[in-house]
Amino acid sequence: NVIKIATQSPLSGPQAALGEQIKLGAELAIEEAKAKFKALGFDLVLVPYDDQANPDVGVANANRIINDPDILGVVGHLNSGVAIPSSEVYARVNLVMVSPANTNPRVTDRRLPNVNRICGRDDVQGPVGAEYAFNNLKVKNVFVIHDKTAYGQGLAEEFKKRLEALGGKAVAFVGTEETSNFVPIINQIRGARPVPELIYFGGIYSQIGPFVKQLRERGVKTRLMGGDGLDASEFVRLAGKENAAGTFYTTVAGPVSAFPKARAVAQRFKQKFGKDMEGFGIYAYDAANVILAGLEAAIKAAGGKKPTREQVAQAVRQVKMEGLTGTIEFDDKGDNKKAKYFVMQVASTGNWADNKLIRVIEMAAPGAK
Amino acid sequence: MKALEVTHATKRFGGLVAVNDVSLTVNQGEIFSVIGPNGAGKTTFFNLLTGIYAPDEGRILLFGKDITGFPPDRVAKEGVGRTFQNIRLFGAMTVLENLLVGMHIHIRVPYFHAVFRTPLARREEKRAEEEAKRLLEYVGLLHRKDELAKNLPYGEQRKLEIARALALRPRLLLLDEPAAGMNPKETEELQAFIQRLREELGITIVLIEHDMRLVMRISDRIAVLEYGSKIAEGTPEEVRTNPRVIEAYLGKGAAGGGA
Amino acid sequence: MSALSLLLSLAFLALAFLAPGALANLFGLGALAVATFVRLSPQGRTLNLALLTLAFTLGLMRSGNTLGLIGLVGILVALTTLPRIPTWVRALLGLAILLLSVPLAGFANTFVFELGIQIGIYAAMALGLNVVVGMAGLLDLGYAAFFAVGAYTWAIFGSEQAKNFMQGNFPLPGEYMYLFMGIAIVTTALTGLLIGLPALRLRGDYLAIVTLGLGEVVRILANNLDHPINFTNGPQGITPVQRPPIDWFRELMAAIGVRLDQTTDYQLFFYFLVLVMIGLVVLVNLNLANSRFGRAWVAIREDEIAARSMGIPLLPTKLLAFMTGAAFSGVMGVIFAAQRTFVSPESFTLLASITILGMVILGGMGSIPGAILGAAALTILNLDILKTFSEFVRTSLPQIPSQVDPAKYERLVFGLILVLMMIFRPEGLIPEKRHKAEMEEGA
Amino acid sequence: MLEQILTLLPQVIFDGLILGFVYAMVALGYTMVYGVLELINFAHSEIFMIGAVVGVEVFRYLAPQVENGLLLLLLALVLGGAVAGITAILVERFAYRPLRKRGTTNRLVPLITAIGVSFILQDLVRLIEGLWHNEFFLRMRTVEDLEGSVELFGGAIFAQNKSFILMGVSILMLVGLTYLVNRTKLGVAIRAVAQDLSTASLMGIDPDRIISRTFLIGGSLGGVAGVLFALQYTTITPYVGFLPGLKAFTAAVLGGIGNIPGAMLGGLVLGQLENFFGTYLPILTNGNFGTEYKDVVAFLILILILLLRPQGLLGQVVKEKV
């Protein structure tokens, strides 16, 4: 009698570094729960899927996933742009999804009963960044760039909205999918009037890293800020230590150091996989545990039999537990009732763990009843 | 009536004047030959008639209608069929299909009828096939109808090319060196065939050919081109004895005397 | 020989019953190979194929192993291509496979439906491209653009997307999908006209690069027309897209005793819909091939100058081929959007165009069963075999370092298959006579 | 608006030139192979990528040893060109030659093969780099000597030294190649094989050898271009070849395929178009249409040019003689 939990995240390609964290975090949680479920009479199996950070692939995988009746839950995705359409597919069969990383409001605002997340939302993260920029960094004119994904564009819009509400100005708002030649955009920045004091980039490190490198090489010194997409040590490598240093970013998945309880788990993680556990690994670990908790409850409710997907989805929505990242409890939309937001600055040492934690904010998701 | 009236036709390629102010007329029902040295512009002249090139100057009238500058497909619709100096069959199609392509403009099936193969489409297709078979029988290729064109021996390919041109139901047939690559015996058969076309179908025929025996026997009249210009025109006898033609084309020894 | 073959088939039947699964199916594929390639009497072959059909179906029902689906496709191919099988056998077995075996297998493993539908969609498109490339010889590297236009035609109006730029009650109800299949024919044919008018004036490989470019233009437009006015929702794609209501279908099925649940109802419906579409597309393909238009296309491909001298106008004839192919693709795009409920520009990349082209070439240019087989092979390969293999490796061999995880190298495998196929069987799996002749031309 | 455009213009043109030279160099490889085999060698973009990867690796390993930045670059160019050239030869030998020997006349078969080869090369490089350094993104090491920059025309142009190197090398390559193809026996042989392979062999030419050399030359040009590309744009991946490759082929068509100065011109024109519209579209359209439409505009212009000059900018009209 087998129960499978799937993960979906990019395991190959540019964002694999983060996607892998999700898979491994979930894997650790499931390994640790195997014995317990064996006792309940079920073999717990993890099936990782590679969505390549591509909505099309994500949806194709989702179609495969829903056709495997043993899969009762999904941990994923990394990218909101993939999570949104894929979750529509899961919703057709009430397959529960718990996201460790998707921050776009639409993920939960559609009120699908099967979709939940434990991380924060961009309609908080963006404003947090905007307020820090306007109030603390004292910048008025910002050149806003986004990567045209649901995540990047959404975040950049939220940032811009709050910035302008505060009295700042977005001197430009441009989207780009470019990955190697940023010269046209850099020229736009150089020619922008009024002269921007900050560049805000809603996107992922794989794109922002090379961008920053080319930007600095061409002598543009304007400060830079990004969102949780920057939260990966790869950023430093791609941008170069000197160029990355001082970059501000907000994130929803704090570093291990921010979660005392995570330390022990991070050690086991390192032992088992030979890699450091980063923020999204921790969140994925929690996300998997949320599903497992719901699953356990559903099995009990079904009298020890294998529960239906619908039962599991309902049970997950009811879960209340203490995870590594704090209390996890979903509101009526599937958002975590209280999520954490962090403002960070990249250290000049080149070591990601040295990044400066500027402030932490804990907040309820907007719009929940 | 005149089948073909060409007045002052000229075609240049860069600096080269391939056809230079050529005027000639072909009467209905005639077999008319165009001869001349290699590179004289004979094939180019055909290409002007069939719209493959537009003339730089001059006019072309077909049975009184001005077809100057028409593209090849419209010239074909006006009833001009042709063969090519280097055979251009649809090699990967069967003999029968080659003919059906030749009949393209005579198969009146609108697109939507073809898509759904309506009774009208079926009827037309059947009729066309019958006609194609009759034509094949006429040229003696019926037994080959399902073979791929490129698998035919050279001589039969030439015949098929003529048959395909006939499928167009042409009023004017242009043949570019039909006897090239044929041995004398095959050439004799070809001669008989061309004569039959004129007699039985009443088609006007214009012929380019280097085989003087064939040309002299078959033609009603002959025009001679050299360096793009017409240097002589007349009956076989007149042309054969024209010193300029002998000099430029026939050569002293041969002088068509072999015929 | 025939005794051996029969024995193999029977052994497979037993296996399918006793120990169904990947191994049994591999054995079955072997038996199928024997049954098709060995010299057999017509009766012997018929019997064999029938037995194998039974066995594959049984195996699929009992284990859901999708390799069995390949076996069924293989039998279909054998039925359409092998000589001397009575027509009624072909028809009967073919219908049994399509209408009984696949659905039965689908109820055991709903992924079979998913595969069947995707195969069907791609097969229909491959057949459309076959008109363009196979018949008319026009090298179109932007074919997915039409698929995109079809898919977006319905996705925009069958979702809330249309609200972004016009008044009205969106999404339109699902039954409008049928209407939009017709509309998509028009929109894609018009797109074909728009792309074709400039592109088809060019020759050979220029056409390839221009269609490729224009295909990319369509994708870039889909990717970026989210501002200033949001038509396409950009890279995020459109979801959810409405599906037609199928209460009538559920009732109909219930009436013949088939009970459907939420995982199978739409799958079965779309499966049948796609079957009907393929039937239509094949019919149209055949009709056109044997019409003056089909012959004109081949003639143009063979020799443009000669074709024109037969009174065939070049541009209109090519445009007709281009638009016909486009329309096929457009209709399937609508079905694709509805079946998947999600449309994004990523489905319409150059890779998609190339994959469809690969299906046509792999199957054998110009060959109708070839296009279908090519579509089946590549779709199963992409959606199933490579993925199953990945899953197998990820779950059973977790100690493999993640960099060499074979699952990450799907493209490598795909590339290898393409290259090896082209080197060892360039004429395709089921070559069409005419193209085979062309392949042998060179000395 | 006009003022905004004008102040940036020198910079935009300069940057367009750099991009254009990259396209031009890659386009040369396409055009040469196309010229000989009438094959769109899609795998050429991967040859380019391999050059870039080799460049990164040479810098990674030799930068500590080799003090002189220019020497280091020279080494990278030579090695990158060599490895790419050899890869090109191998691809020809094992993927295209078997097709030729079979006498396949269908144009699509080699095309599909080329695409397959592309996939194989991309993933092979990814595999190797994954095992070697566990990296997907490869970053070009920064070497001080090559990093300087100057401001020209009173600051109107910010130019990096490496950009001048890039331009210099590509001009050298164009001149060399033009000489090779038009003036040497190898050049005439290449053209002869291109026009009629079997008759060329009747002249005592070994077509296989000529084709190999063509691939070698085109491949090493691509490889050199790759090294320079990596130097200029610093971050590469196994998939980095795809887009520049596509554009370079477009450039080759634009210039008149098979024509060497044409490929160069096409590359330069395309580089200018892309950079110009990439920078100015938002300004020109008031922010409604952004940088992302640069390829659309470039393609539409390509089509326009082809409609007016079907043979490409410098291509010759080859009318079939009937």
Next chain:
Amino acid sequence: MSLLELKNVHTYYGHIHALKGISLRVEEGEIVTLIGSNGAGKSTTLRTISGLVKPRQGEVLFQGRPIHRLPAHQIVALGVGHVPEGRRIFPRLTVEENLEIGAYLENDRKVVQQRKEEVFSLFPRLYERRAQKGGTLSGGEQQMLAIGRALMQNPKILLMDEPSMGLAPVLVDFIFEIIQKLNREGRTILLVEQNARLALQIAHRGYVLATGEITLSGSAKELAQNPEVQKAYLGEE
């Protein structure tokens, strides 16, 4: 030892059995002609000799040495020149380049120059057109170029495939004169011709081919007088 000898050669195109055991020989200094109707296999015989197609069975000996396994370009290097059917001029090379490519194997520029001059003196027309692209020449001009190009190789034996096809009568006479002249200068020639009458007039010996087999052979005189040959290939006189 004959200069060229074919022993029981079988050649196929796919499934088509084009040559069914051809045996023939050409002695140094001879003009030998092959005649036969369309599709008899004349061109295939020449193509087999020069290595463009490979025989499946049998041997081709040149100066006693088997050459049927060599690739075409190596056979050329031994001194076999081939004027192919349909001329096969390189259309986008100039007349001069076409000639130069003929002397591809000759590395001495002076020798090449000298041969080029010889060809030009043989065909002054080519000199007039030396900068023109081969593809735009007329049929006859192309034929001259094809012969000239083969002469640039300075071959020991010249295989000529229907050199008179499509030529004006004056030119036919001219080409045949050239052939005889080349022969007088010591070149061996294997000539394929539809114009059997003329071919037999200038040849020393001849072979008659029918559907891939040699049906008759003998001195040119004998063949010309053979009633079967007359009936089948010479037409009524």
